Amino acid sequence: MALNCIKIQHKKFTENCKTKRYPVPEKVSIPMSQHMGVPCEPLVSVGDEVKVGQRIGDSDAFMSTPVHSSVSGNVVEIENFLSSNGRVCKSIVIECDGKQTVSEDVKPPVITDKLSFINAVRESGCCGLGGAGFPTHIKLKYDENKTPVDSLVINAAECEPYITSDYREMMENPDDVLNGIKTIQNILNIEKVYICIEKNKPKAIELLNNMSLNDDAINIVKLSSLYPQGAEKVIAYNATGRTVREGELPLNQGVIVMNVSTVGFLNRYFKTGMPLTRRRITIDGDAVKSPCNVKVPIGTSVAELLRFADCEEDKVSKVLAGGLMMGMCIYDLNTPIVKTNNAILALKSDKKRIQTNCIRCGRCIKACPAGLMPTELEKAYNQRDAERLKLLRVNLCMNCGSCSYVCPAKRNLAETNQLAKIFVTDNN
Amino acid sequence: MKKLIVSPSPHVRSEMTTQKIMLNVIIALCPAVIASSIIFGLRAIFLILVCTATSLVWETLFNMITKRPNTISDLSAVVTGILLAFNLPPTLPFWMASIGTFVAIVIVKCLFGGLGQNFANPAIVGRIVLMLSFTGAMTNWTVPLGLQKTDAVTGATPLVSGNAEYLDLFLGRTGGCLGETCALALIIGGIYLVIRGIISPITPLFFLLTVEVFSIAAGVDPLYQILSGGVLLGAIFMATDYVTTPITMWGKIIFGIGCGIITCVIRFYASMAEGVSFAILIMNILTPYIDMVTKAKPIGALPIRKRED
Numbered sequence: 001m002a003l004n005c006i007k008i009q010h011k012k013f014t015e016n017c018k019t020k021r022y023p024v025p026e027k028v029s030i031p032m033s034q035h036m037g038v039p040c041e042p043l044v045s046v047g048d049e050v051k052v053g054q055r056i057g058d059s060d061a062f063m064s065t066p067v068h069s070s071v072s073g074n075v076v077e078i079e080n081f082l083s084s085n086g087r088v089c090k091s092i093v094i095e096c097d098g099k100q101t102v103s104e105d106v107k108p109p110v111i112t113d114k115l116s117f118i119n120a121v122r123e124s125g126c127c128g129l130g131g132a133g134f135p136t137h138i139k140l141k142y143d144e145n146k147t148p149v150d151s152l153v154i155n156a157a158e159c160e161p162y163i164t165s166d167y168r169e170m171m172e173n174p175d176d177v178l179n180g181i182k183t184i185q186n187i188l189n190i191e192k193v194y195i196c197i198e199k200n201k202p203k204a205i206e207l208l209n210n211m212s213l214n215d216d217a218i219n220i221v222k223l224s225s226l227y228p229q230g231a232e233k234v235i236a237y238n239a240t241g242r243t244v245r246e247g248e249l250p251l252n253q254g255v256i257v258m259n260v261s262t263v264g265f266l267n268r269y270f271k272t273g274m275p276l277t278r279r280r281i282t283i284d285g286d287a288v289k290s291p292c293n294v295k296v297p298i299g300t301s302v303a304e305l306l307r308f309a310d311c312e313e314d315k316v317s318k319v320l321a322g323g324l325m326m327g328m329c330i331y332d333l334n335t336p337i338v339k340t341n342n343a344i345l346a347l348k349s350d351k352k353r354i355q356t357n358c359i360r361c362g363r364c365i366k367a368c369p370a371g372l373m374p375t376e377l378e379k380a381y382n383q384r385d386a387e388r389l390k391l392l393r394v395n396l397c398m399n400c401g402s403c404s405y406v407c408p409a410k411r412n413l414a415e416t417n418q419l420a421k422i423f424v425t426d427n428n
Numbered sequence: 429m430k431k432l433i434v435s436p437s438p439h440v441r442s443e444m445t446t447q448k449i450m451l452n453v454i455i456a457l458c459p460a461v462i463a464s465s466i467i468f469g470l471r472a473i474f475l476i477l478v479c480t481a482t483s484l485v486w487e488t489l490f491n492m493i494t495k496r497p498n499t500i501s502d503l504s505a506v507v508t509g510i511l512l513a514f515n516l517p518p519t520l521p522f523w524m525a526s527i528g529t530f531v532a533i534v535i536v537k538c539l540f541g542g543l544g545q546n547f548a549n550p551a552i553v554g555r556i557v558l559m560l561s562f563t564g565a566m567t568n569w570t571v572p573l574g575l576q577k578t579d580a581v582t583g584a585t586p587l588v589s590g591n592a593e594y595l596d597l598f599l600g601r602t603g604g605c606l607g608e609t610c611a612l613a614l615i616i617g618g619i620y621l622v623i624r625g626i627i628s629p630i631t632p633l634f635f636l637l638t639v640e641v642f643s644i645a646a647g648v649d650p651l652y653q654i655l656s657g658g659v660l661l662g663a664i665f666m667a668t669d670y671v672t673t674p675i676t677m678w679g680k681i682i683f684g685i686g687c688g689i690i691t692c693v694i695r696f697y698a699s700m701a702e703g704v705s706f707a708i709l710i711m712n713i714l715t716p717y718i719d720m721v722t723k724a725k726p727i728g729a730l731p732i733r734k735r736e737d
Contacts, residue, residue: 003727008440161440213627233728245728318433329434350433356446356502357544362675363444371727393726401438408444409544415436 001322003234003369005226006402008325010200014282019293022278022308024096028071028299031081033089034338036134037125038061042092048075051103053274053278053399055125056092065135066125068295069094070277072101081336085328091336094299117187124269125276127318129165130230130259133320133340136266139256141186147251152185153239154195156204156260157223157230160323163343166281168293169261170172170197170204174211177260178218180267183215190256194239198346202224227325228400232257234369246396250316261342278341283309285345287316294387296337302344303333311346320345325401353410363402364413370396374403374413381420386427394420444710446543450503456617457510457665463610467572467600468518475525475606476513482526483509486533496542506545508532511551513605513660514704516558519568526563528554548712549672552705569603586656587604587701597655608661618664627668628676631684635663638688646696659691662704670713679715679722686711 017359036334040057044050050069073096081091107207109120122137154177158166170177181193195212197205199222212218221239223229233244235257242253248369250257265276277298284291289310296305320327321341330344337344364374373392378390394417403413443464464472483505491498496578532554540546559566569585586592586602596602600610608614621627643650654660665686667673674683687707694703711718 150682204700237727243728246726246730248728261626289508304629313430315434316430318435320439325438326442327437327439329432329439331432332429333432350435350439352443353441354445354447354501356499357542358523358674359446359447359504359544359670361448365675365724368724371724371729373675373724374722391732392723394731396726396729399437405438405440406442406444406450408442408446410441410445412436414438418436 003237004367004371004402005234006230006367006406008227008405009161010225010418011284012164012200013162014284014291014293014415015164015167015201017164017168019172019280020298020417022294022300023071023306024071024100025297025300025304027076027093027095028297029044029079029081029091029093029301029334029336030059030148030299031066031089031091032070033083033087034067034133034298034340035065036132036385037061037065039087039406040064040067040114042078044075044092044182046075046077048095049073051101051107053277054103055105055275059090060346064137064300065122065127065273068125068275068277069103069298071096072099073097090373097281101235102168102274103149104321106273107273108222109269111187111270112119113181115401116189120270120277121266122414123275124266126266127339127377128270128280129265129339129342131326131342132232136262137250139258144189145172145305148246149188149256150191151163151240151253151255152188152193153177153236153250153255153257154193154260155230155235155261156197156201157231157235157265158201159198159225159227159230160325160327160343162284162345163282163323164252164294165202165282165293165342166260167201168280169264169419170201170208170213174207175266176267178208180263180265180270181218183267184258184263185269186206191217195219195260196221196223196229196235198223216327227402228369228398231369231400233398233400238274246393256322277342279306279337279339281337281341283311284343285320285347287312287346287348297339298339299336301334301336302330305337305344306333306346315348316346317349318347320347325405326399355411356409358409358411361408363406367402367406369400369402370398372397374417378411378413378416378418381416384423386424389420389424394424397421415423437565439583446502446504449626452621452624453501453507453665454510455608456620456626457507457514458727459613459616460607460610460661461510461602464518464606465516467609468570468606469512472518475520475522476510478522479516479525479529480506480509482529483512483533485729486530487538490534494538498721501540502543502555508537508550508554509608512554514665515551515555517566517568517604517652518570518606520558520562522563524562526567528558531557534670543585544671545669547715548709549666549669552666552709552712555705557580566595572603572609573602582633583702586652588696590652592652592656594651594655597652601709602656604656605658605661608658611655611660614660614664621635621664621668627664628677628680631673631687632663634681634684634686635659635667638685639692642688646692653692653695656705657695657702658671661710662687662691664707666704667711672715674718674721674722675713676719679718682718683711683715684721686714690729720729722723
């Protein structure tokens with residue numbers, strides 16, 4: 001049985017844009033919370049000199065990953081930063097000297113066994129580059145006896161409109177992707193690898209297929225070009241046929257899902273020792289004149305990036321970090337780029353939409369990849385009925401936005417689900 | 429600094445709107461409108477126009493009196509008007525038709541909260557109210573143009589007479605309600621709606637299949653039962669109304685089967701000749717219960733543990 005999904009326009013205008021290297025900015029602001037979990041504490045103070053790849057933030061907490069400087073220069077301020085998900089954390093402002101002196105700490109890690117491997121992954125500052133930002137070393141640090149893993153699913157679906165940063169990773173660094181996979185596979189002793197790519201990227205499918213012909217363990221899975229193929233539970237199901245149940249991680253089903261850019265980055269880190277200080281970003285949207293892919297130092301401001309891509313700033317009404325379906329609105333153009341950003345989209349004015357009552361057409365139910373009934377959830381939330389919301393499993397909503405997308409009455413179903421989740425938690 | 433819009437995701441929506449859905453239904457009704465004008469003459473078109481216009485007037489007046497924003501732009505009142513006209517004999521006086529649209533729009537739809545909130549199909553209730561109030565006028569069946577003899581302009585419907593040819597039934601050259609006689613036009617409309625993705629073919633197919641099976645079991649000519657009376661109109665345009673029918677696939681199957689059984693029971697064993705409208709009305713009323721037992725199954729959901737207090 002196939003999971004529900006929807007057709008949306010791909011708008012992959014930047015798929016053939018070779019990644020440009022972004023020049024060193026004058027100033028960067030590097031937030032201490034760029035990953036899922038506990039924010040880091042700054043390891044430097046105002047006036048300190050920092051170098052590229054130097055660790056500037058870390059935490060003792062389990063669920064965390066260190067932050068490194070993307071530039072060389074002087075720390076001028078440690079400011080409070082309100083991220084687009086509403087959390088406040090410290091952010092280190094560095095004035096760049098333009099020399100980009102590399103820190104002495106940057107050297108290839110020595111990996112001999114699983115423990116040194118996990119430590120190296122932690123030191124790289126890596127977190128899921130697809131957008132969720134789950135610390136990678138925690139994903140890979142599982143107990144083989146409790147949760148044996150036999151499948152590694154590489155998420156290269158990139159089902160959101162506009163975004164092509166993962167596609168460019170596959171086209172430009174296929175060796176890094178495949179070697180990264182091999183390293184993880186060998187050290188964690190994982191039997192099978194599934195590289196899942198949507199059919200709208202035939203070149204990437206062909207390239208990776210040809211390069212992995214001699215490797216029986218690697219399977220290229222061609223996914224139909226539908227949304228949300230890249231959602232973790234959806235891709236785990238489509239690759240392995242296993243259902244991740246309520247409250248579980250894919251790990252409980254013997255599956256690890258990793259983003260293709262994360263794997264590519266890890267391989268480069270194992271080779272060079274340069275931690276996560278730059279990442280590829282797609283800059284696009286109807287207000288951007290020269291859409292492109294750029295490798296940007298973490299901490300560069302969105303405003304600078306948009307200027308780089310000739311954005312018509314007076315026409316912009318909305319700026320998104322991420323894709324059209326799940327991206328978050330940026331409220332301030334001085335917001336810095338963080339590890340989990342894969343795209344910045346600048347959009348012109350929104351179309352006015354007329355909202356009507358729900359006409360019970362059932363399109364949202366046919367669209368929901370989690371098999372939920374968004375229209376019923378909306379009614380239950382409007383009645384503030386926590387029991388019914390629980391019964392309808394609002395907690396399984398992954399906020400993919402498909403229900404809102406298809407709704408002919410233009411009701412804000414995905415938004416309501418998010419409110420309903422909070423309401424249920426508050427009423428427990 | 430320039431202010432940016434901040435809103436929750438998704439930031440893109442499909443092109444489909446409520447208005448477009450209703451417009452598609454109106455387009456799908458057009459072949460039957462044309463057919464009715466050919467079969468019953470200009471009077472049929474006038475009746476359709478009167479029903480549509482009064483529907484829009486009633487909805488506007490209701491919204492004015494209750495100080496709500498006017499909702500006629502969603503076009504659902506137009507659909508109700510045309511569908512009600514389709515369920516009336518072409519000779520019905522205009523004032524009676526206006527009472528029908530009043531019941532349909534104001535009592536059945538607006539008083540329950542407007543579009544999407546009504547529990548029964550407005551056009552069907554409108555028809556039933558007229559049927560019970562003006563039984564004579566509602567059963568004054570016109571013989572189609574070209575078949576009239578000089579002294580007889582009214583006759584029985586094929587369901588009562590039981591002697592029409594299949595081809596006449598298929599093309600609609602029989603007496604009956606304005607929009608229900610021409611099977612060809614209704615089927616064209618239905619196929620259009622399925623192709624445009626507006627309706628699911630599940631309900632009509634199960635409705636017709638049930639009528640077929642029941643007729644065979646009861647020893648009645650099944651094709652005749654499907655082509656005559658309001659089965660096709662009901663199955664394609666009324667039993668597929670989003671608002672008053674079940675929302676999931678299994679619900680639609682149950683709904684279709686239920687409609688078919690009740691239609692046949694009324695036709696074969698009750699004193700009324702036609703049972704489609706009552707069948708759909710009864711199933712409309714059962715819809716919330718059908719919805720309750722045919723909920724979508726969340727993927728990977730675990731059984732809810734009762735909290736022990």
